Amino acid sequence: MADDDTTGDDKGSGRAGERESPHRRRRALYAAVWATVGALVLAGGGLGLVYFRITDNIAGIDIDSALGPDRPADVPDGSLDILLLGSDTRSGKNSRYGRDDGTARSDTAMIVHINEAHDRASVVSIPRDTLVQRPECEKTGGGTAPAARRAMFNQAYEVGGPACAVRTVESMTGIRMDHYVELDFTGFKKVIDELGGVEVTVKEPIEDDDSRLSLEPGRHTLDGEQALALVRTRKSIGNGSDLGRIKLQHAFVRALADRVGSVGVFSDPKRTYDLLDTVTSHLTTDSALASAADLAGLARTVEHIDPEDIEMVTLPVRYSSADPNRVVPIGVQTERIWDALKADRPIPDSVTKGSAAEDVRKGAGAVEAAE
Numbered sequence: 111m112a113d114d115d116t117t118g119d120d121k122g123s124g125r126a127g128e129r130e131s132p133h134r135r136r137r138a139l140y141a142a143v144w145a146t147v148g149a150l151v152l153a154g155g156g157l158g159l160v161y162f163r164i165t166d167n168i169a170g171i172d173i174d175s176a177l178g179p180d181r182p183a184d185v186p187d188g189s190l191d192i193l194l195l196g197s198d199t200r201s202g203k204n205s206r207y208g209r210d211d212g213t214a215r216s217d218t219a220m221i222v223h224i225n226e227a228h229d230r231a232s233v234v235s236i237p238r239d240t241l242v243q244r245p246e247c248e249k250t251g252g253g254t255a256p257a258a259r260r261a262m263f264n265q266a267y268e269v270g271g272p273a274c275a276v277r278t279v280e281s282m283t284g285i286r287m288d289h290y291v292e293l294d295f296t297g298f299k300k301v302i303d304e305l306g307g308v309e310v311t312v313k314e315p316i317e318d319d320d321s322r323l324s325l326e327p328g329r330h331t332l333d334g335e336q337a338l339a340l341v342r343t344r345k346s347i348g349n350g351s352d353l354g355r356i357k358l359q360h361a362f363v364r365a366l367a368d369r370v371g372s373v374g375v376f377s378d379p380k381r382t383y384d385l386l387d388t389v390t391s392h393l394t395t396d397s398a399l400a401s402a403a404d405l406a407g408l409a410r411t412v413e414h415i416d417p418e419d420i421e422m423v424t425l426p427v428r429y430s431s432a433d434p435n436r437v438v439p440i441g442v443q444t445e446r447i448w449d450a451l452k453a454d455r456p457i458p459d460s461v462t463k464g465s466a467a468e469d470v471r472k473g474a475g476a477v478e479a480a481e
Contacts, residue, residue, distance in 0.1 A: 161402045161403070163387070164386055164387065164390050164402040165400070165401045165402045165403075167387065167390035167391045167393070168390050168393050168394075168395060168399075168400045168401065168405075169393065169394040169395070169400070170394075170395055170396065170397040170399070170400025170401075171271075171272050171273070171290070171394060171395070171396060171397060171400075172396070172397045173272065173273055173276055173287075173290055173396040173397070174396075174397075174398075176248070176273035177273055177276065177277055181277075181280055181286055182280050182283075182284050182285055182286040183286065184286050184288070185286070185452075187226045187454065188226040188227075188228070189223065189224060189225055189226045189454050190222075190223070190224040190288045190289065190408075190411065191221065191222070191223050191224075191285050191286065191287050191288050191289075191451065192221070192222040192223075192224070192287065192288060192289040192290070192291060193219070193220075193221060193222075193275065193276055193279050193287045193289070193290050193291070194219070194220045194221070194222055194291050194292075195217075195218065195219050195220075195267065195272075195275060195290075195291070195292045195293075196217045196218030196219075196292075196293055196294075196295075196298065196341075197217065197267070197292050197293070197294045197295070197394075217238060217264070217295075217342070218235075218238070218341070218359065219235070219236040219238065219263065219264070219275075219279075220233050220234065220235050220236070221233070221234045221236070221279065221283070221285075221287075221451075223451045223454075224411060224412055224415070225454050226454050228411050228412065228414065228415065229414060229415055229416070229419060230415065230419040230420070230421075230456070231412070231415050231419065231420045231421070232420075232421050232422075232423075232450070232451060232456065232457050233420065233421065233422040233423070234423055234424075234425060234447060234451075234457075235356045235359075235360075235422070235423070235424045235425065236263055236279075236425050237263070237352045237353055237356060237424065237425060237427060237437055238262065238263055238264035238352055239262055239263070239264075239352045239435065239436050239437055240262070240263040240425065240427060240436070240437050240438065240439065241260050241261065241262060241263075241430060241436050241437070241438050242261060242262075242263050242266075242278060242282055242439075243257070243258070243259050243260075243261075243281065243282075244257060244258045244261040244265070244266050244269070244274075244278050244281075245257050245277050245278060245281045247266065247269055247270035247273070247274035247277055247278075248270055248273065248274070249269060249270055250269070250270055250271045255269045255270060255274070262436065263278065266278040272290055272292060272394065272396075275290075276290055282439075282448075283448045283451070284448060284452070285448060285451055285452060289395065289396050289398065289399050289408070290394075290395060290396040290399075291393070291394075291395050291399065292393070292394040292395070293389070293392055293393055293394075294392050295338060296392055297388065297389060297391065297392020297393065298334070298337070298338055298341075298392075299334030299335060299337065299338045300334055300388045300392070301334070301385065301388055301389055302332065302333065302334035302337040302338075302366075303333060303334040304381075304384055304385045304388050305366075305369050305370065305373060305385070306369075306373060307331040307332055307333050307334075307337075307369075308331070308332050308337055308362070308365050308366050308368075308369045309329060309330070309331045309332075309365065309368075309369065309480040310329070310330055310332060310340075310361070310362065310365045310477050310478065310480055311328070311329050311330075311477070311478050311480045312325045312326065312327050312328060312329075312330055312476065312477055313327060313476055313477065313478065314327060314476050315327060316340075316343060316476060316477075318339070318343045318344075320342075320343075320344075321339040321340070321342045321343045321344075322339055323336065323339035323340060323343055325340075329480055337362065340358065340362055340477065341355070341358065341359045341362055342355070343355060343358060344358075352437075353424065353427070353437070353466055356424050357424075358476065358477055360422060361476075361477045361478050362477065363422075364478070365477075365478075365480065368480075390402075390405075421456060421457055423447070423457055423461065423462060424462070424465070425439060425444060425447070426439065426440040426443040426444055426447075426461055426462050426463075426464070426465040427439055427440060427465060427466050428440055428464070428465070428466050429466055437466055440464060440465060443460075443461045443462070443463070443464070443465070444461075446458060446460075446461050447461050
């Protein structure tokens with residue numbers, strides 16, 4: 111048997127991969143981007159003490175200093191590339207979601223590309239079980255972790271925190287990340303509660319002991335705890351893989367976007383502040399975004415992007431022949447995604463053909479935004 115190469119090849123499973131249809135992806139962008147960035151428009155309005163309170167909430171990390179000069183070139187064309195992580199740390203209030211062993215992993219990872227004209231966005235989800243070539247990284251507790259040829263993507267964060275996660279993504283893509291944004295479990299849950307819950311339609315029963323979620327078919331307004339359980343669910347949908355969970359997350363994001371639009375978050379100053387305070391209390395960013403003013407600037411950059419001009423795809427992968435619980439990128443198709451982002455072009459529809467994402471089509475339809 112040939113050894114699995116973490117860069118994959120272009121053979122895949124031979125079945126057509128799944129890509130979000132235009133009407134489905136109209137509202138699709140990861141919750142932390144819009145819940146964080148959208149709310150922060152208000153922060154640019156000179157709110158005095160509010161400004162300093164929000165800035166004080168944010169944990170900033172100097173990614174540039176941590177990584178040094180050995181990085182992809184920074185393309186000065188006005189486009190932006192942001193690594194967005196959902197952290198599964200079990201410390202503090204997050205301990206109820208599992209044993210705290212002193213480490214954390216990137217439970218959800220997305221690369222968000224904002225084009226030069228700031229009128230289009232592309233979002234690429236990276237399955238956490240993807241086997242990658244992780245570069246050498248400085249360990250969180252000191253010392254150096256040697257490069258690893260077959261490492262799970264989410265272990266980069268466990269080994270070296272945000273800096274190692276960014277270095278790994280830049281090594282995979284050849285694209286410099288302009289910014290880093292991380293939101294933890296508790297922050298996600300509280301955002302949903304601040305919004306008064308999110309309504310979804312469940313098309314088939316969901317019973318997941320691991321995420322503690324039980325939902326019958328029909329309409330449900332999910333509170334923060336239920337919403338968190340939903341986006342962490344994997345074993346009870348599709349084939350139980352992380353790919354199924356990503357499809358479920360995409361569906362939830364559409365429902366969340368609907369909720370944000372329907373409750374008038376940004377037209378109500380108190381609601382905006384409450385949401386802003388909640389999000390930033392659980393937010394970690396690169397140092398260039400670690401203030402209300404900086405985040406407000408990012409908000410102004412993306413505020414004119416029409417929902418119809420946001421595309422969302424999952425990294426094209428195939429199951430590892432050495433371990434069916436892991437996936438590897440389909441090389442040629444993955445490179446086409448990175449080439450499109452580098453050239454500031456839309457991602458071609460054909461890149462997901464043959465991806466293992468087709469295996470979770472059934473799971474992807476388990477939940478949808480309520481009409």
